[in-house]
Structure formats: C-alpha cells, structure tokens
Amino acid sequence: MEAAYGRHAWRGVYLNDGRGNGYFAPGWDGRRLARNMRRVQRILTALTVAVALFFTGWVVREYQNNINYYRLAKSGVAATAVVGAVGVEHSYRAGRSSNRYVTETTAEVRYQVDGQVYDGVLEDRMSYGDSYPEPEWATGESVLLYTEPGEPESFVEYDAYLEDRDGPFTGAMVFLAAIGSLxxxxxxxxxxxxxxxxxxAEAL
Structure with a gap:
C-alpha cells in the first residue's frame, strides 16, 4: 500500500515507515479513516457557513444602522432629551491573556417634539481591560436625539464618531469583515x- 501522507500524519492513524511503505495503525482501516475524515469535513463545512453568516449578518446590521443614523441626522427632527433614572450593571470576564470589565448602562429619557412629551430608553455597553468603565449617562444630563419625522417615538442618539465620518463603513466593520474572511x-x-x-482513504 502506497503511503499517501507524511511520516506520522493523523497522529498514528496512517503511518509511513520512512521507506515509502504505508500501513495502518492497529484497529484502523481505509473505511474507518474515510468515516472520520467525512465527519471532520462536515464539521468544518458547518463552521465555514456559520462564521460566514455571523460576520456577514453583523456587518450588514451595522451598515443598516449607520445608514439609518445618517438619514435621521439629515432629515429627522432634533430634540434635546433629559436623562432620568439610570441603571448600571457591572460584569467581569477573566481571559487567558486579558480580563474584561464590562459596564452596561440603561437610561430613561424624556424629550419634547412639537409640544408633545415622549419617553424613551437609551442603552450602552462598554468594556475595559483594567477597570470598569464609567456609566455612559447620569441623571439630569442632556442628550441630543434625532427623531423619526411623524414618528417621534423612534429615535437615535447623537454619535460624534459617526458625525465625523463621510460614510456608513467604520473601521470596526472593516476589521471584523477581514477577520471573518480569514x-x-x-x-x-x-x-x-x-x-x-x-x-x-476510500480508494485504499
């Protein structure tokens, strides 16, 4: 039987004696090796599809959110909201190479459009590697909102980062798209x- 792989390929499943003579380790044959390779193939194919869908979905969602932001920033109704009750939650995640300190903030806001008062909720999640981030909002603080024309209940918060950009694609989107492609x-x-x-293996 001619060796098809390297000298110690597959961790002893299919071996080469160094002289071009291949043989199977005890308990193995071509059918068993083919069955295991089929499992590996299916798992990797499923992972490929899952990763492609995940990263594509994330990029598309962020792109649509940014497009919506620019639309409201241009044609929406600006409103100044006052922050009311603020909820803060901290969580900690230990990693092998670094730790993550996470702060999640939820803030109730009240704003006025065309003489009508509306209530809304803002949410934010931030993480640092050395300490918990400060809450994004504080009670009594004022924030700028862009509300949907004719539907003031729908709004986006002013984003200085997006305001300084020329388009909906951000550095984070490009980076994650590259990681996903890799x-x-x-x-x-x-x-x-x-x-x-x-x-x-099937041909052996």
Missing part, C-alpha cells in the same frame, strides 16, 4: 483537505 478561508481550506483525505 476564518472562513481557514475553515474552508481545512474542509477541502479533509475531503481530499476522505477520497484517498
């Missing part, structure tokens, strides 16, 4: 290798 390429490549290995 992961998809890696998973897809390994899936193709597993498929090729399965076919070789």
């Amino acid at each position: 992961l998809v390429s890696v998973f897809a490549t390994v899936a193709l290798v597993a498929r090729s290995s399965r076919r070789k």
Whole structure:
C-alpha cells in the first residue's frame, strides 16, 4: 500500500515507515479513516457557513444602522432629551491573556417634539481591560436625539464618531469583515483537505 501522507500524519492513524511503505495503525482501516475524515469535513463545512453568516449578518446590521443614523441626522427632527433614572450593571470576564470589565448602562429619557412629551430608553455597553468603565449617562444630563419625522417615538442618539465620518463603513466593520474572511478561508481550506483525505482513504 502506497503511503499517501507524511511520516506520522493523523497522529498514528496512517503511518509511513520512512521507506515509502504505508500501513495502518492497529484497529484502523481505509473505511474507518474515510468515516472520520467525512465527519471532520462536515464539521468544518458547518463552521465555514456559520462564521460566514455571523460576520456577514453583523456587518450588514451595522451598515443598516449607520445608514439609518445618517438619514435621521439629515432629515429627522432634533430634540434635546433629559436623562432620568439610570441603571448600571457591572460584569467581569477573566481571559487567558486579558480580563474584561464590562459596564452596561440603561437610561430613561424624556424629550419634547412639537409640544408633545415622549419617553424613551437609551442603552450602552462598554468594556475595559483594567477597570470598569464609567456609566455612559447620569441623571439630569442632556442628550441630543434625532427623531423619526411623524414618528417621534423612534429615535437615535447623537454619535460624534459617526458625525465625523463621510460614510456608513467604520473601521470596526472593516476589521471584523477581514477577520471573518480569514476564518472562513481557514475553515474552508481545512474542509477541502479533509475531503481530499476522505477520497484517498476510500480508494485504499
């Protein structure tokens, strides 16, 4: 039987004695190896699809949110809201290389459009590596909102970062899109290798 892989490929599943003579480890044969490679192929294919859908969905959602922000900033009705009750939650996540201190803030706001008073809620989530971030809002603070024309209950909060940009694509979107593309390429490549290995094992 001709060796199809490296000297100690697959951790002893299919071996090469160094002279070009291949053989299976005890308890293994071509059918079992093909079955395992098929499982690996299916898992990697599922991961490829899942990662592609996740990152694509995230980028599309952020893009649509930014488009909506620019639309309201241009044609919406500006309103100054006053922050009322503020809720703050802290959480901590320990990692191998770094820790994350997370602060989640929820603020009730009240604002007026065309003489009518409306209530709304703002939410924010921030994380640092060394300490808990300060809450995003404080009671009594004023914030600028852009409300939907004819539907003041729908609004977005003023975002200085987006105001300084020329388009809806942000650096975070580009970075995560690149990370997603890299992961998809890696998973897809390994899936193709597993498929090729399965076919070789089936031919043994």
